[in-house]
Amino acid sequence: VKKGGRLAYFTCSVLPEENVDQVMWFLSRNTDFRIIPTAKAWAASTLAGDAPPSADGNTDTLLLTPRRHQTDGFFVALLQRV
Numbered sequence: 001v002k003k004g005g006r007l008a009y010f011t012c013s014v015l016p017e018e019n020v021d022q023v024m025w026f027l028s029r030n031t032d033f034r035i036i037p038t039a040k041a042w043a044a045s046t047l048a049g050d051a052p053p054s055a056d057g058n059t060d061t062l063l064l065t066p067r068r069h070q071t072d073g074f075f076v077a078l079l080q081r082v
Contacts, residue, residue, distance in 0.1 A: 014073035
């Protein structure tokens with residue numbers, strides 16, 4: 001990813017070791033990347049309304065779960081190279 005470019009990380013999982021743990025591992029080894037908070041990206045997009053609250057309480061990434069969001073399990077993290 002070039003400087004200023006974005007990287008989107010998605011999974012169809014609700015497991016922390018496949019989601020936020022992977023993002024934290026990546027960031028610890030790639031210090032030129034930062035998380036773009038999901039709500040900020042959502043607000044800047046053409047998506048209607050506010051971003052749903054993440055099931056894990058995280059404000060930087062988004063975890064959707066069947067129980068809380070009536071969807072399959074999904075995880076989203078947006079990263080930008082600085």
